[in-house]
Each structure stands twice: as C-alpha cells, then as structure tokens.
Ligand SMILES: NC(=O)C1=CN([C@@H]2O[C@H](COP(=O)(O)OP(=O)(O)OC[C@H]3O[C@@H](n4cnc5c(N)ncnc54)[C@H](OP(=O)(O)O)[C@@H]3O)[C@@H](O)[C@H]2O)C=CC1
C-alpha cells in the first residue's frame with residue numbers, strides 16, 4: 001500500500017480513500033478472497049467474541065459462507081464445547097431448519113421463526129417433513145391454533161444429493177422461495193432457499209481437516225488460562241483468540257507462552273494492541289495473528305473514559321507492517337460501519353477484519369428480537385467491558401471483588417441494533433461487504449488479498465471529501 005499524500009497525523013477509515021489503478025482483471029468474480037493467515041477462511045471476515053453477537057447460529061451461518069465466528073470467553077466452558085460440537089455437526093451447504101410438531105401452536109412458531117433468516121418453519125413428524133409454515137401464515141391467526149390447521153401441506157422437497165445450481169433451477173422452475181431437503185429415508189436434512197443455493201455457488205465454506213465447519217473460541221488472561229485453553233483445544237476449537245482490552249501487558253505475554261506450549265499448530269490470535277511494539281511483543285510470545293484496535297468499537301467507551309486508543313486505519317497499517325516483518329499477520333478489530341471500512345483495513349494489510357455491532361442487528365445474533373414503539377425490529381447489544389458484561393463475568397467472585405471491578409467500565413450496557421428489513425440476515429450483510437470488497441480489489445487491479453495490500457493506493461480526504469462520497473436519498477437545498 002502507498003499513500004498519494006503523506007499523512008501528518010493518524011487516520012481513521014473515514015479519513016482515507018482509495019484511488020483506482022490499472023487492472024487486468026475482467027471480472028469481480030475472479031478475485032480470490034481467501035485470508036492469508038492459515039485460519040482456513042475463504043472470506044476475510046471474523047465475528048467478534050461478543051455475547052450479544054456470536055453464538056451457535058451466527059457461527060454456523062458465517063462459516064458456511066467462508067468466515068469464522070469467535071465464541072466469547074464469558075460463556076461457561078461446557079457450553080462453548082457444546083456450541084463447537086453443534087457447529088461441527090451442521091450441514092456445509094444446507095441451512096439448519098427450524099422445526100416444530102403439527103400439534104404445537106402458532107405462538108411457538110412466532111417465537112422461533114425469526115431465529116433464522118429464511119422466514120419459514122418446517123413441521124415434522126418423526127423427522128419427516130409434513131408441512132411448512134411461513135411468517136405470513138401466522139399473521140392474524142389465533143396464537144393457540146395448532147400448526148396442522150394452518151400449515152401448507154403442498155410440500156416440494158429436494159434430495160440431499162442435489163447440487164446448489166440444480167436446487168436454484170428447481171426452485172425457480174417451481175416458483176418456490178425455499179424447500180426442505182430430505183435424505184433417502186425421507187428424513188429432514190436441511191432447508192435451502194433460492195438465495196442460499198445461489199450463495200452456495202459463490203462462496204466456499206470454511207472447513208477443518210475433517211470437512212466440518214470451522215469455529216474459533218476466545219480465552220481471557222485471568223484465572224486458569226492453561227486449563228481453559230486446553231479445554232477449548234480438546235473441544236475442537238479451530239482458532240484460539242486470547243483477548244483483553246490492553247493486550248500489551250505482562251499477563252498477556254505469560255498467557256500466550258502458556259497457550260503456545262499446549263499446541264505448536266493451532267492458530268493463536270492475541271490482542272488488542274495498536275503499536276508496532278505491542279505487535280512484536282505478542283508475536284515473540286507466540287501469537288500467529290495480532291488483533292488490532294483500541295477504542296474504535298461501536299460499544300466501546302475506552303477513548304472517552306481514558307483518552308487511550310488510536311485511529312484505526314493508522315493502527316492497522318503500522319501493526320500489519322510490523323507483523324509482516326515476522327512472517328505473521330494482524331486482524332483489524334472494530335469500528336466497521338460500511339463495506340468500505342473492510343476494504344480499507346485489508347488494503348492497509350490486515351489479513352481479516354473483525355466485525356461485532358454491525359452483525360448484532362441480524363436474525364442470527366443470539367439476542368432476543370424486540371420491537372420499538374414504531375414497530376421497528378431491533379436486537380439489544382452491549383459491550384464486553386460494560387457494567388453488564390463485567391457483572392456477568394464476575395458473578396462467581398465475592399461481593400468485595402465484584403464491587404471493585406464494577407468501578408471499571410469501558411463499554412455501553414445497552415444499545416439498539418436495528419434489523420434492516422432489506423438485509424435482515426447476517427448473510428445479507430456478508431453479500432454487501434463481499435460485493436464491495438471484490439469491486440475494491442478490481443479497482444486496484446488485485447486478484448487476491450496479498451496483491452490488494454501491495455497495490456492499494458490511498459489518499460487522505462477532508463470531511464467534505466467523505467461527505468461527497470455518500471449517496472443522496474432526498475434532494476438537496478441550494
Ligand atoms: N478493543 C478495545 O478497545 C477494548 C476491548 N475490550 C473488550 O472487553 C472484554 C473484556 O476485556 P478486559 O476488560 O480486558 O477484561 P479481562 O477479564 O480480560 O481482564 C483484564 C485483566 O487485565 C488487567 N488490566 C490491567 N490493565 C488493564 C487495562 N488498562 N484495561 C483492562 N484490564 C487491565 C485487569 O486487572 P484489574 O481489573 O485489576 O485492573 C484484569 O486482570 C474483552 O473482550 C476485550 O476485547 C475492552 C476494552 C477495550
């Protein structure tokens with residue numbers, strides 16, 4: 001990456017723009033977005049280890065499209081193990097259906113249908129599909145009505161050996177939005193939508209050596225780090241993320257040495273830091289990937305509380321250059337609000353980009369779906385250093401320690417992340433980000449992410465420059 005006008009101060013994503021360069025690529029589909037950091041992802045997107053954002057449904061859905069989710073460190077180890085084995089048991093092409101029995105009610109269906117973005121629920125008897133319910137079927141119906149009274153019995157199923165392209169053509173031909181997928185015995189295996197079939201032709205799932213979906217898990221630096229990391233490795237976590245607010249500290253270095261000694265092969269991510277010195281220290285202690293970002297997160301109050309942090313574009317750039325000297329890489333963590341931010345982080349040299357809050361407002365995040373007074377749907381999110389998260393994390397400690405720790409708060413405890421009706425699922429957001437990124441790469445003439453970092457040309461812009469790039473949805477006043 002090179003600048004066209006050298007910066008005199010540190011820069012955020014909003015401060016910079018990318019200049020197009022000559023390209024020999026004839027299609028945006030020719031760009032290979034595989035991350036160059038040996039974590040096995042085929043797109044450079046990581047879901048942040050935040051309790052309101054990264055759970056089993058998120059992990060499964062994102063891995064099927066080639067990314068990876070990090071299960072947070074605040075979840076009990078036995079539950080994390082359960083989530084990992086569940087993700088690994090998921091089909092790599094077909095989505096997990098939401099199922100109910102015919103004698104369950106519309107109230108049950110309404111509760112469950114928004115757990116997934118496909119907007120349908122399969123009614124089963126002994127695992128065999130007997131009906132299908134859509135959101136529209138549940139409107140203006142008594143909540144106590146049994147599903148067998150309202151379900152559509154006109155089922156069109158697909159066999160589980162169907163290819164995604166065949167599934168797309170079949171559904172288009174039959175004018176169906178989706179269909180259950182069954183095995184030879186007629187039992188339900190999954191569900192496929194027309195969009196899902198199309199996506200399966202455009203994305204490659206992120207798979208482990210056994211052909212199962214990948215998932216990462218986080219571990220903090222407090223308590224028995226060795227025991228926790230051992231349990232996560234034994235549970236089958238594909239990547240370990242050693243995470244704390246101030247990663248450039250002795251306790252982190254000690255934790256990293258301990259964890260590295262447990263396995264020479266598992267990719268270890270550690271952070272957060274924002275300097276070359278912090279990056280070097282964590283790499284020397286055993287990190288393969290350094291997580292970069294202090295203060296850019298949407299739930300984060302660190303910069304307001306402490307004055308500490310660093311504008312994210314410059315932090316990513318400096319740390320990526322340092323990591324490269326050691327043959328390692330960095331993840332850009334936090335502050336992503338538009339697809340352009342992902343492209344800019346990768347142009348600056350990150351091997352992947354971690355996103356939290358933007359993904360909170362999707363059907364796949366673990367929070368409950370709520371409606372505001374205007375009827376708009378939202379999910380509640382919160383920071384991992386908020387009073388709410390600290391209270392949960394310290395629940396087993398004595399009252400004195402809890403009271404002392406509750407004084408340190410660097411995140412917000414509640415925020416509303418609205419569901420975009422046009423993009424309600426995390427895959428809709430991934431489509432938007434990846435389309436933007438493919439295009440960015442071709443504007444730079446890059447056929448993969450290493451070339452993108454090498455070829456990107458970056459300029460510094462004024463606030464007016466940034467504003468000029470925004471679309472205009474209503475007319476302007478002269
Ligand atoms: N990227 C970011 O900007 C930030 C991210 N977070 C996220 O919040 C979550 C919780 O992290 P964290 O608060 O580190 O909790 P942890 O449970 O990981 O505890 C942090 C440990 O480090 C010690 N410590 C020393 N200096 C600091 C410091 N400046 N800030 C925090 N701890 C310090 C603490 O001791 P003692 O309590 O005695 O001081 C404690 O033992 C993580 O997921 C983290 O990524 C939090 C803040 C900033």
Ligand SMILES: Nc1nc2c(ncn2[C@@H]2O[C@H](COP(=O)(O)O)[C@@H](O)[C@H]2O)c(=O)[nH]1
Nearest residue numbers: 048297298300334335356357383384385411
């Ligand atoms: N200072 C704080 N940072 C936090 C907190 N919770 C999470 N985070 C960081 O934010 C990113 C995600 O950023 P986003 O803009 O995509 O939401 C996450 O990975 C953490 O590093 C917090 O309470 N305080």
Ligand SMILES: [K+]
Nearest residue numbers: 295296297300
């Ligand atoms: K912030």
